[in-house]
Amino acid sequence: MRFAEAAARLAGMAGALMGWRPDEFWRATPAELATVISALCPREPAADAEAIARLKEMFPDG
Numbered sequence: 001m002r003f004a005e006a007a008a009r010l011a012g013m014a015g016a017l018m019g020w021r022p023d024e025f026w027r028a029t030p031a032e033l034a035t036v037i038s039a040l041c042p043r044e045p046a047a048d049a050e051a052i053a054r055l056k057e058m059f060p061d062g
Helices: 004-020 022-027 030-040 049-058
Strands: none
Touching: 004 022, 004 030
16 A cells, blocks of 8 residues: 555544544644554453453343
């Protein structure tokens, strides 16, 4: 993917997910963009094994 294509795709995602207008995207630093993206897509699991077990008890299948 070329830079222009990747930048256009990322700008579109920033607008759709974060409500950024094009000028906000282009003024943002890579660090600012990475911070927002990491907040939206954390690397840690949303729930640990204990939380998942509690949810399975609360909402059993069948």
